[in-house]
Amino acid sequence: xxxxxVASLADGVLLGFVYGIAAxxxxxxxxxxxxxxxxxxxxxxxxxxxxxxxxxxxxMNPYLALVLxxxxxxxxxxxxxxxxxxxxxxxxxxxTLLATFSVDMILLGIGTAIFTTSPRNVDFTMGSISAxxxxxxxxxxxxxxxxxxxxxxxxxxxxxxxxxxxxxxxxNNRAAAELMGIPSARVLALSFGLGTMLAAIAGGLISTFFxxxxxxxxAYQLRxxxxxxLGGMGNPLGALVGGLxxxxxxxxxxxxxxxxxxxxxxxxxxxxxxxxxxxxxxxxKT
Amino acid sequence: xxxxxxVQDVSKSFGGxxxxxxxxxxxxxxxxxxxIGPNGAGxxxxxxxxxxxxxxxxxxxIFRGQDISGWKPYRVAHLGLARTHQIVQxxxxxxxxxxxxxxxxxxxxxxxxxxxxxxxxxxLDFVGLAERSEVLAAxxxxxxxxxxxxxxxxxxxxxxxxxxxxxxxxxxxxxTEMLEVLREIHEQGVTILIxxxxxxxxxxxxxxxxxLNYGEQIAAGTPEEVANDPVVIEAYLGDPKIAERLMGTxx
Amino acid sequence: MKPWRRPGIWLILALTIAxxxxxxxxxxxxxxxxxxxxxxxxxxxxxxxxxxxxxxxYVSFGHIVFFGLGGYVGFYLISVHRLPLYVAVLAGAxxxxxxxxxxxxxxxxxxxxxxxxATIGVxxxxxxxxxxxxxxxxxxxxxxxxRIYDSYGGANQALWITYAxxxxxxxxxxxxxxxxxxxxxxxxxxxxxxxxxAAEVMGVVAPSAKTWAYVLSAAFPGMIxxxxxxxxxxxxxxDAFVLHQSxxxxxxxxxxxQGTVLGPLFGAAAYxxxxxxxxxxxxxxxxxxxxxxxxxxxIVLFVPxxxxxxxxxxxxxxxxxxx
Numbered sequence: 001x002x003x004x005x006v007a008s009l010a011d012g013v014l015l016g017f018v019y020g021i022a023a024x025x026x027x028x029x030x031x032x033x034x035x036x037x038x039x040x041x042x043x044x045x046x047x048x049x050x051x052x053x054x055x056x057x058x059x060m061n062p063y064l065a066l067v068l069x070x071x072x073x074x075x076x077x078x079x080x081x082x083x084x085x086x087x088x089x090x091x092x093x094x095x096t097l098l099a100t101f102s103v104d105m106i107l108l109g110i111g112t113a114i115f116t117t118s119p120r121n122v123d124f125t126m127g128s129i130s131a132x133x134x135x136x137x138x139x140x141x142x143x144x145x146x147x148x149x150x151x152x153x154x155x156x157x158x159x160x161x162x163x164x165x166x167x168x169x170x171x172n173n174r175a176a177a178e179l180m181g182i183p184s185a186r187v188l189a190l191s192f193g194l195g196t197m198l199a200a201i202a203g204g205l206i207s208t209f210f211x212x213x214x215x216x217x218x219a220y221q222l223r224x225x226x227x228x229x230l231g232g233m234g235n236p237l238g239a240l241v242g243g244l245x246x247x248x249x250x251x252x253x254x255x256x257x258x259x260x261x262x263x264x265x266x267x268x269x270x271x272x273x274x275x276x277x278x279x280x281x282x283x284x285k286t
Numbered sequence: 287x288x289x290x291x292x293v294q295d296v297s298k299s300f301g302g303x304x305x306x307x308x309x310x311x312x313x314x315x316x317x318x319x320x321x322i323g324p325n326g327a328g329x330x331x332x333x334x335x336x337x338x339x340x341x342x343x344x345x346x347x348i349f350r351g352q353d354i355s356g357w358k359p360y361r362v363a364h365l366g367l368a369r370t371h372q373i374v375q376x377x378x379x380x381x382x383x384x385x386x387x388x389x390x391x392x393x394x395x396x397x398x399x400x401x402x403x404x405x406x407x408x409x410l411d412f413v414g415l416a417e418r419s420e421v422l423a424a425x426x427x428x429x430x431x432x433x434x435x436x437x438x439x440x441x442x443x444x445x446x447x448x449x450x451x452x453x454x455x456x457x458x459x460x461x462t463e464m465l466e467v468l469r470e471i472h473e474q475g476v477t478i479l480i481x482x483x484x485x486x487x488x489x490x491x492x493x494x495x496x497x498l499n500y501g502e503q504i505a506a507g508t509p510e511e512v513a514n515d516p517v518v519i520e521a522y523l524g525d526p527k528i529a530e531r532l533m534g535t536x537x
Numbered sequence: 538m539k540p541w542r543r544p545g546i547w548l549i550l551a552l553t554i555a556x557x558x559x560x561x562x563x564x565x566x567x568x569x570x571x572x573x574x575x576x577x578x579x580x581x582x583x584x585x586x587x588x589x590x591x592x593x594x595y596v597s598f599g600h601i602v603f604f605g606l607g608g609y610v611g612f613y614l615i616s617v618h619r620l621p622l623y624v625a626v627l628a629g630a631x632x633x634x635x636x637x638x639x640x641x642x643x644x645x646x647x648x649x650x651x652x653x654x655a656t657i658g659v660x661x662x663x664x665x666x667x668x669x670x671x672x673x674x675x676x677x678x679x680x681x682x683x684r685i686y687d688s689y690g691g692a693n694q695a696l697w698i699t700y701a702x703x704x705x706x707x708x709x710x711x712x713x714x715x716x717x718x719x720x721x722x723x724x725x726x727x728x729x730x731x732x733x734x735a736a737e738v739m740g741v742v743a744p745s746a747k748t749w750a751y752v753l754s755a756a757f758p759g760m761i762x763x764x765x766x767x768x769x770x771x772x773x774x775x776d777a778f779v780l781h782q783s784x785x786x787x788x789x790x791x792x793x794x795q796g797t798v799l800g801p802l803f804g805a806a807a808y809x810x811x812x813x814x815x816x817x818x819x820x821x822x823x824x825x826x827x828x829x830x831x832x833x834x835x836i837v838l839f840v841p842x843x844x845x846x847x848x849x850x851x852x853x854x855x856x857x858x859x860x
Contacts, residue, residue: 036650087838093649094596095837098791101598102834105784109827218780222661225654263665267658271643274651337738363740371738377731379796388728391721392740399721420853438739 003133009251014140016247017147018205020240022220023227024154025198031234032171032191035085035096039104040224041217043196045111047073047203048212052120062124063146066204073200077193085192086185111214119211143205150201151240154194158236167191171234199224222263226270289348290315290446290477296335296345298328298501305331306501308345313446318468318478320492320509322485324521327498329481330372333448336479337369338362350445366394368439369448372481374431376423383419385434386410386441393442405441413437413467428455433464440471447471449480453487461487485531489513497521545860546715549798553580553711556806557704570700574768579809581707581761582782583789583801584714588754590787591795592723593747594730595645596653598783599660600758603633605777606663607759608766609673615767616681617672622689622698626763633759634752636663641751645744648733664778678773699768703761710757715798715860717753726750727796781826785812788833794843798860803845808832 022044029037037043050069054060060068084103088095126138158164169177170187178184206212206220227246231238246266253262289312298306306328313319321329334340336347338359346355354362368389377385386406390397397405410416413433418426423434432452439447449468453461465487472478482488489495489509497505497512499521505512512518556576563569582604589595607629614620614628644655668676689695717723725746728736737743766772785808793804808829815825840847849856 036654084834084838091841094594095841097596097650097653098787098837099834101784101787102830102832102837105830105833106827107830109824109830112826113824218661222658225658229651258669260665260669263658264662267662270658271655274647274655275643339734339738359734359737360740360742363738369738371735375732375735375738377728377735379731380727384724384727388724388736388741389739391724392728392736394740399719399724402721442740 005252005255007134008254009248010134010136011140012247012249012251013244014136014144014247015209015250016244017144017240018202018243019220019223019227019247020243021147021150021198021205022202023224023231023239023243024151024236025195025202026221026224027228027231027233027236027239028198029192029195030228031236032167033085033089033174033188034093035089035100035192036093037192037195037199038097038100038221039080039107040196040199041219041221042104042107042111042214043073043076043199043217044203044206044220045212045214045217046076046107047200048122048207048216049111049115049120049214050200051204051207052122055122055124062122062204062208063142066146066201069200069204070197073197074193076200077196078189080196081189081192086188089188108214115214117213117215119213121211122207124208137209139208143208146205147202147240150198151236154198154236157194163187163190167194219263222266222270226266226273229270229273288315289313290350291336291479292346292348293332293336294346294348296332296342296347298331298335298340298342304501306335306342309498309501309503310345311496311503311506313477313479315445315477316472316475318472318480318491318493320488320495321479321481321498322483322488322495322512323498326500328501329498330450331501332498333369333450333479333481336362337367337448360392363392363442364394364396366442366445367448368393368442368444368446370432370435370439370450370452372450372454374428374435376426376431376434378422378424380423381420382410382415382423382426382434383407385423386437389438389441390443393444395443402441405443406437409437409441412440412470414463429460432456436464436467444476446477446479449478449482451481451483453482453484465491543719543860544858545798546712548858549711549715549802549860550708552799552802553577553704553708556580557707560700567696570696574700574703576806576809577703577707578761578765579785579789579805580802581703581710582758582786583793583805584707584710584798585754585757585761586786587790587795587798587801588714588717589750590790591797591800592717592726592730593750595649595747595751596787597656597751597754598653598787599656599658599780600754600786601779601783602660602663603637603755604758604762604765604782605660605667605774606636606762607633608762608772608777609667610759611763612679612681612766612772613673615685615763616679619685622702622763622767625767626702626760629759629763630756631759633762634756637752637755638748641748645747645751660778660780660783664774667777668774674773676774678771678776680771681767683770696768699764703764706757706760706764711798711802713753713757714801718798718860722746722749730796784826785829788829788836790843791833791836791841792843794845794847794849797843797845797849800843800845804843807844 026037026040029035047069050072051062051065054065054068055062080103084099085096088099128135128137158168166182166187169182170184174184223246227239227242231242291313294310296306296309309332323329335342338357341356346353349365349367383406386409387402390402390405410419413436415433436452453464468491492509495509495512496503497518504521505515505518556573560566560569560573586600589597610632611625611629614625644652647655667673686692686695689698725741728741729743733743789804789808790801792808794800815828842850845859849859
C-alpha cells in the first residue's frame, strides 16, 4: 500500500509540473489583463492534437513538435485576443468571460467536426526507470524537465527582456504604462498569446501520457483554475508550486477512493480556497 | 444636543500604511461638520470605516446610540445613514428615477415601490433632475451624476448624510446652487458630515470643522479657528493659495 | 403600476399561449407536441437562468445541474416509490432549491468571475457524485417501468399531461420573471447587477437577495427536469448533466436580451429555430456548437443587450410593450 502511494505520488508530482505550466498560462492572462480565458482547456486539447498530428503525420519527435505547437499556440492566442477580447477588454468582467467562453465553443465545435470524439493516442515511449518501488516512464521525467525549462524561459523573458518588462508594467498599471509610451494593446495581445502558448505546450506534453479527445481539455482547465487560485492568480511561481501540490494530491487520492471522485474533490478544494484565501496561498504578484 | 455620531479612537492600516490613527470626534445631531485635509489624509477612509465598507482595526463607531463597528453597509443604511461617493457610483443601466427609487426603497424607511416612486419624484424635483427622470443614468454628465448621487442618498431620508466631495468638478454657479440645496436639507433636520476640497464652500457651510493629516486629527473647531491654526496652515503649506483661502485673505 | 396593467405582460402571455396551444391545432399532433415541448423547455430554462444572469448579473455556467438533480430526485420518487407526478415535480423543485441554497452559501460571496468559475465545476462535481450514487442507478441510471404510465391513463395520455404541465409551468415562470422585474426585490437585484458595493451602501441586503435569486433560478429547472425525464422514461448521468445545455441557455438569454422578460423567450425561440435548421443541413450539423459560439461572440462584442434590449434602446416608445 505504501509502495503504491509512493509510486503514485512520484508520478503525480511529475505530472504536477505540467499542470503548473498550464496554470501559468491561465494565470499570466489573468494577472496581466484581468481576463479569465475560458478557452484554455480547448487550446490545451489543440496542443494535444498538434503533437499527435506532427508525430503521426510527419514522424516528428514529440519534443521537437512541441516547438511548432508552441508557435501555433502563440499565434492562435494573438488571433483570439485581436478578434474576441480586445473590443471588450475594458467592459465588465461578464463580457470578457462570455467572449472567451464563445471562443471555447467555437474551437470545440470545429475540433469535434474535424477530429470527432474518438480517442487519440501519441504512441511514444522512451522506456522507464526504476528506483525501489517507483517506476517512472521517461516521458514523464522528460515532460517535467521540459516544464521546468519552459518556466525558466518564461522567467527570463519576463525579467530580462524589454518585452517582458513591458508586460510586467502593463500588468502592474496599464494606464501608467501607456503614459510611458508602452503600446498596451500589443502588449496585451502578446501576453494573451504567451498564455495560450503555455496551454498548448502543456497539452502537447500531456499527449505523451494519456489518450485524449478534443473534449479532454475541460478537466485540465478545471485543474488549472484550482491551481491558479491555489497559487494566486497572476503569480507564475505560485502556479508552478500549486501544480506540484495538486499533482501530489492526485497521486494520493486513488489510494483512498475511486478516481471518479477526483472532480468532486478538486471542486470542493477549489471552492474552499476561493472562500478562505481568494488571493491564493502564495501572495499574488500584483 | 446629543451626539448622533461618535467616532472613538478609530484606526485603520493597509499593510504597512497607517491610513487612520486614533481619530475621535462627536457629531451633535443637526450639525454640519466639515472634514478637510490634504489628499491622502484618510478622509474617505474614515467615511468607509463609519459606514461599514471597511472594518476598522480598532476603535468604535456609535451611531444613534448603537455600536455599529463592524456592521455591514446595509445594516448601517437601515439605521438611517446615507452617503455619497467621491467617484460617483450610478446604477448605469437603470433610469434616473429607478436609481433614486432604489435609494428610497432600501433605506431605513424600507418603503414600498409605489411610495418610493413618489419620494423619488419629490427628491428629483428638489435637486433639479426631474426632467431627466426617464433617461438612463449612464447618459448623464458628471455634474448631473453628482446630483443623482445626492438625490439617491436623500431619498433614503437619512438622519445622517455623509457627503464625499459632492462639489468637485462643479462650476461656481453649480456650487452656489448645490450649497443652497445642502442648506435646505440641513434645515429639514438632517445632520451632515461633509468632505470637501472646495475650501471656501466648505468653510462657508460648516458649523464645525475637523482637519486630518496623514490619518491623524490635527485640529478641530469653528471654521475661523481652524483657518487660523498654524498647524493646519503648515499641513497645507505646499499650497500657499490654500493658506490664503483658509485665512480669507484671498481676493 | 400594477403588473397586469403593464402592456408588456400581455404580449408575453400571448406568445407563450400561442406556442402552447399550437400542437392542439396542428395536423400531426404528437410531432407538434414534441417540438412545442422542446421549445417550451428551452424558454423555461432560459427564463429561469435570466433571473440570475439577467437581473442579478451573475453568470452561472453549470446551471443545467439543477435540471439534472431535480430530474433525478423526481424520477427516483416516481420510479422507485411510485409517487404521483406532481409530488415528484415539487420534490424536484425543492431538491434543486436546496442545492442552490447550500451552494449559494458557499459561492455567492465570490464576485463575478470567481462565482462563474465555481459554477463550472459544480456540474462536473454533481455528475461525478451521481455516477457513484447507487440508489440513483450509478453510471447506468434508472429506467421507468412502463406500467407506471398506466396510472396516468396510458402512455399517450401521460405524454399529454406532461405537455400540459410544462406549458403551465412555463407560463408560471414567465409571470414570476415579470413579477420579479417589476418588484422591489427585482430593483434590489438590478442594483446589485449594476454596482454591488453601491447597492449595499444603499441598504440592499445583497447576500440574501442573491441567495433568493439563485434559489428561484434553480427551482424551476428542477421541476422541468422531472417533467422531461418522466416523459423520457429513463435517466442517466450523461443525459442529465449535459454542459452543452447550460451553454445553450446562456446563448438564448444573451441573444434575446438579458434582463428582460421577453428576451429569453425570444432568444429561446430564435435559437431553437436556428438549431432545427442547422441539424437538417449536413454541413452545419457538426459545427452546431461553433455556430452557437460565433453567435454568442457577436452578441457579446456588438449587441450585448440582445435583440430585445437593442430594440428597447433604439425605440424607447416600445419599452412599454417589450418588457
